[in-house]
Amino acid sequence: MPAKLEGKLAPAPPRPSVTEPVAVTALATEPGVRVRPAGTEATVSGVTLRAQHVQPGDLFAALPGARVHGADFAERALTAGAVAVLTDPAGAERPALREPGVPVLVHDDPRAVLGALSARIYGEPSGKLAVLGVTGTSGKTTTTYLLEAGLRAAGRVTGLIGTVETRIAGERLASAFTTPEAPDLQALFALMVEQGVTHVPMEVSSHALALGRAAGTRFAVGAFTNLSQDHLDFHPTMEDYFAAKAKLFDGRSATEVVCVDGEWGPRLVRDGTITVSTTGEATWTAGDVRVDVDGSQAFTAHGPDGVRIPIEIRLPGTFNVTNALLATACLHAVGVPAEAIREGLAGVDVPGRMERVDAGQDFTAVVDYSHKPAAVALALDAVRARAAGRVIVVLGCGGDRDVAKRPLMGEAAARRADLLVVTDDNPRSEDPAAIRASMLAGARAVPEGERGEVIEVGDRREAIAAAVASAKPGDVVVVAGKGHETGQEVAGVVHPFSDREELEAAIRETLGGVTR
Template sequence: MTGATLRAQHVRPGDLFAALPGTRVHGADFAPTALDSGAVAVLTDQAGIDRAALAEHPAVRSGQVSLLVHEDPRRVLGAASALIYGDPSSKLRVLGVTGTSGKTTTTYLLESALQAAGFCTGLVGTVETRIAGDRLDSAFTTPEAPDLQALLAVMVEHGVTFVPMEVSSHALAMGRVSGTHFAVGAFTNLSQDHLDFHRDMEDYFQAKALLFDGRAEHEVVCVDTDWGQRLVGPGTVTVSTAGDAAWTAADVRAHPTGEQTFTAHGPDGLTMPVRLRLPGAFNIANALLAIGVLHAAGVPAWAIERGLAEVDVPGRMERVALGQDFTAVVDYSHKPGAVAAVLDAARAQVDGKVIVVLGCGGDRDVAKRPLMGAEAARRSAVLIVTDDNPRSEDPADIRAAMLAGAREVPADQRGEVLEIGDRRAAIAAAVERAEPGDIVVVAGKGHETGQEVAGVVHPFSDREELAAALRHRLGGQEPTPQETVVRRGQGDEEAR
């Protein structure tokens, strides 16, 4: 076999077609497309074998195609794909990062330090995939198993040696990283998210915990929360911004530029001066985790120091500065804990007001909507509740849930709460309200370049819209329409 895929339309001659059971249809129903395109084997379950589309196909009836049957084909698809593609992760040092928030930032910190040390790197994550410097858009935080193994094989061909990878709970629960060898597995934190996919927080945690079931050679865990403490076992490298751990931070200083400096203290008396371009206490935790991972992977301290000092992360507390006399940032925070952390960081940066634009995505965890509204309301002088990606839901219903949470905060503990459904207008209103020394935070979508409404993805970039609103305020120019071409599902299916 020359390749593997679970999408019948992507089959090429010599491929394995994985016909997986789904919630609405069975992959075996698409077997004719795969077989007519040259699939030489089909991996499925007994229900798939019994589907007429597969069982009655001439290639199957004549014995020209191998049928592989497993009670849970998804569970073994990763290992099968790894075998087909030559077990590429065994030739790489894969650094897996899981957790609710901080995965993207941590992988960018890892990549920068590895490049400073002279290594050829790959990157797999929410914003993008990179192979030796070449950029690809990401459809999922962590690709499906056959796609991941094919991607890792291409990285091997291009001379990549280290691969920082975001590992989502979906990927762990659905076996997408089965068959992948991890040099290091790392954990950031856990807060409410994805309860549309997981039964409850414990189920969510158990999915994350799969990265620490022995599949990683080294394990590095942030123990600032009880969730992280539960993952600690013999040999675990711990990091903490607040307590005892193998890696801790001291002398933390926030600078007016938004930069931060601190001293990292590690095992055997090792100390390391660290400078970050990224604001917020949560980024101290992300940096410490990255340091722990890099040290475990054998990266020298000088490269870690240099690499961490050079990182900017798209859509993560990303400044948009056009000469205005207030701060304006775009951030991807889209769950209660992340919203709270980002706004705490924003409040620490400026002496003026915090003005927030925030929405919630549709067809996702509905319980977090009032929580997000409440967290934003109690940390801002002005909260503008707007639309995010409503998807198939009524945007007004989503906003109403957020507003309900915001208004449960006592009036003397929150600022002004407004509702402006049109996101472009909401951003413009926030910019118009800003005064010297204030900070405008446009939260929720970060790096995304589209807004999904009723099944259609419309071009929309918070960064571009914020810049347009700033230009209008500074020069009286009308904001210009977006011209970005958007691919459906660009990097938000699991992360959001």
């Protein structure tokens, strides 16, 4: 069951104000699609896979699910104004779809064609935009923010699609998924075209690629950051996880930009691939890297044909040098001038990604989205490199997700923290204590001389308060795992919760400024 937020249904995704109707028979030209009744004259002007979001003139995508079939909601969709239904052979046998005169598009795997049909219904909008897709385990959000900043500095009108937010020409929308479902994504692209957007940096998740959410999208650039363990609740193996990511490089991206630091990136390289590396040879490399005392960094991006671009970023950590270099290569590939790249990247801060919280305290406080073993290790290594005092970490793991990474995250944090506070993240439908126990097992498996103190505080608010109370001048407090998120999901209900706000409140309470 999807989580509820204060008992409200999710709002309908945005759509363009005008769509040219498309004949159902034209949609039936997609390979494998059959239409009944033959010769139908119906036309569609929108598409959705949620019956509650149907608008008059829509194609309703009734997909088979793990527990229910979308075709069970076909009658509701048709009553709301749907003029045709896309489904599989089993769905097509539902009574509502056997009624005379109901146009039904049938495909053995309707999800496989939903992206292409959605793109056709909304006028192939990604072909009218320069979409810059970024995939990988870590760094997608940061890289898309860097891309958007460089594009805006060059005077482009931008959209942004990602985990933290969706933006259209500067206007912010909330994001529900890293990559929206195919009908919502194509409608969003069409709305962006309607509002004059020219370029769209976009996070592309492995789920989106495996489930066809990005199908029907043409990418001006496809970029790869890295791959490490995550989402093995969805992908059975790392090879399957990689294969999903690799779909972005199956010919749908006009230009491919790949970070080759690590074992996975080099497997994507072929003739014409633009490569990026901070450690070896590549099309783009980073030289003269400098780290300032506040964590900001500077380097020279060396590109093809002797291109040299001085880059400064406010973001700490060697991994952010890689993200900035990847963004530089992508921006250069779409014609952004060097000065605009330099100017744009210099001003970027990313919500919940190594985000500093300053309420006047004499220690450093950071919120970070790291929620996988490699990301935890990288974030804490970056913090350790510039910490004058102790490193204090608050960390939990999400429920109903990859269980194998929990002890690994506990181990990674325990090895790098002087004090690790194991707490709850989003337990979802699982027992929070069981999740914490798995993390604690990994943390306490680290030999005592190789790890810091490890304690357990289940309540996340209390855990943050405990970390702040133990901090001394020169220490660094890192609240990791949830980053930008503004809710905590427990037993199917999302409760308001912001790590940033809780961290700041705990600091102010400790300083005597605010009492909660």
